[in-house]
Amino acid sequence: MYLRHPSGYSTVYAHLDSFTPEIDAYVKNNQYGSRSYAVTLYPPAGRFTFKRGDVIGYSGNTGSSTGPHLHFEVRKTDGEKPVNPLQFGFGIEDNLKPLIERLAVYPGSRSTLINGSRTRQIFQTFGSNGNFRLNPGEIKISGTAGFGISARDLMNNTSNRFGINSIEVFIDSIPWFNCDLSEFSFSETKYINAHIDYEALISRNMYIHRTFVLPNNRLSMYKNYMDNGFFDFNTGKTHQVRIVVRDGSGNSSVLSFSVVAGDEKGSVSSPPVANSLPRDSENADITVMPFDRVNVFSRDGVTVRIPADALYDTLLFTFSSTRVNGSFFSPVYRIHNRFTPIHKAATLSIMVDSVPPSGASKLLIAAIDDNGRLAYAGGQYSNGKITADISRFGDYTVAADTVPPVISANGLSQDADMSLLEEIRIRITDNLSGIKSYSGLIDGKWALFEYDLKNNLIFYRFDPERITQGTKHTLHLTVTDNRDNTSTLVRDFFW
Known part of the structure; x- marks a missing residue:
């Protein structure tokens, strides 16, 4: 549900089990009208209005979750840009500083050496209370390089880990890179794959923010960066690097380290401190x-x-x-x-x-x-x-794919007495191409079966306004996969 506010913001409530009775009836009528469980509805302005404290729905368990919860967002109505909800004063205590867990260093050219290696290197950080360092505290780099960090935010009274709000990089006290993560545009969502180290995420489940910008990364959250975030360390000098991370409450942490730069001959040479990921197959x-x-x-x-x-x-x-x-x-x-x-x-x-x-x-x-x-x-x-x-x-x-979907009656036997139950629950699965469509008829009329994709379940909530109580009914269910293999289940039941 999207709720528009006069302030210019909209709030989003997702993964709900149900709405208020008035909204439920409105949605259900449209679902029956279109003969589809999935509908997108735009009620006329003023059709539903709410004030602070009103109930609008009840939490559910769809999405990637293990229990009832609310997926909540705040967006700018104009442009649908999500923003950090914590800026709206929900009174959540947060005086804990972010954790900076890892530093990644990336070669900016084929000739770059990072501690003697030509591939990305990852370093564990050490520290607490907002001050983090490396051990040893210096890295040897010859050539152009960029950085990345793995960081998580903490909050009081919870063990959850959260995202960070901003990243700044300073090299010899010069602002070199600035990234503001407090809002983004949905049209830019997939560019996040260029912002993070996608390879590290897929291979090692590490979420690393790059502090440099790839050529086709069009995210608008980067501010005031130099040379796309890369720095040429062919100087023969030692450079001081500070990476500052802030959370949505303004708490900040700093990672400090030194870079011993090589010269134009690439004089830096030492064994790598971390194994890099393989890039391309040798025989390809x-x-x-x-x-x-x-x-x-x-x-x-x-x-x-x-x-x-x-x-x-x-x-x-x-x-x-x-x-x-x-x-x-x-x-x-x-x-x-x-x-x-x-x-x-x-x-x-x-x-x-x-x-x-x-x-x-x-x-x-x-x-x-x-x-x-x-x-x-x-x-x-x-x-x-x-x-x-x-x-x-x-x-x-x-x-x-020549195998039709499997329909598991889930206890719905022929002539089953369902009079004391509230719903019919049936499991549907497919071996390869996946479910394309399903259709349930009760006594020859289309019936609203909701689809719980996470659990491979469809379920019909008995509706006395649409079927008669105290009598025998016939269910006819058809399920089709994406290669048009079809299965059918027919059951008589009493309700």
Whole structure:
């Protein structure tokens, strides 16, 4: 629910179980009118009004949660920009300073050395009460480099960890980088993948804020930065670096360290202090892809088309293929790697080895994770190949889905007496392509089944305004997956 306030702000209440009776009735009438559980409604101005203290809904358990909760946001109505809710005086005690957990150092060129290594290095920090350092307290850098930090905020009376509000970098007391995270635009959301170290997040579950700006990072939260946040350490001097982190309540923490700079000959040399992540497969083909133009790669029955500005920086694109035993209809293709994000979908076309007896309509492109599990990536078959838009790099192959969804009656046996129950709950699952649609009829009339995707459940709340109590009814449920395999469940019950 979006609630517009006369102050120019809107508040958002999500993951609710239900609304007030008046709003519930309004929503339900529209759901029945459109014969769809999912609806987006814009009530006329003044149709529903509330004042402070009024109940507008009840918390639910949808989303990534383990219990009832409220997903709450404050946004600027004009432009729908989310802002930090803590600035509105909710009276939450917070005098704890943020934790700065790690420092990352990134080479800005191929010739850069960081403690003797040409790859990103990650350092653990030490300290407390807002003062953090490295051990040892200096880093040796030759060439251009940028920094990143992993930081979390704390609050009183809770063990939760929160996001930070701003980051500033000072090199020799000169302001070098400034990032204000107190608000952002939804149109810029995906650029967060360029702000963070996406590779560290996927591989190590580390959330690292970069304090430099990639060429195609268009976030508007960066303020007053020098040289895109990079610094040329080919000076032969020692530099003092301070990184200041603030939370939404104004509490601040500082990470201080020294950089011993090399000279133009790259004289710095010492063993790396942390293992860097692998970037590209040693046996893969490598193609240079500039970020600001359309890139097309074709090899071994595969074509990848990457739109202009889909990449955040010029990419050394890698490709390899493997023929595996199994029920696939093509080799497994490694399209670069899953550690590099893309801003726009790339188009992937794969030549098919053969068509299954069930027909080409059952073919699909599947992503394969590190554990060999398949995930549906879509695809349309034409002229011997299947094409899909993919939102991430990784391993892909062609598979077929010929298995219909599974409908588990969940205790709803034939002629079951449901008169003492409030709802019908049925579990629906699919083995590969996923649920595309479901439709439930009770006594031949469309019935509103809500979909709890997290738990693979659909449920119908008995509604005496739409079905008659104290009599026998017939449920007819149809579930279809994304390759048009269909299952049906028919049950008579008493309610």
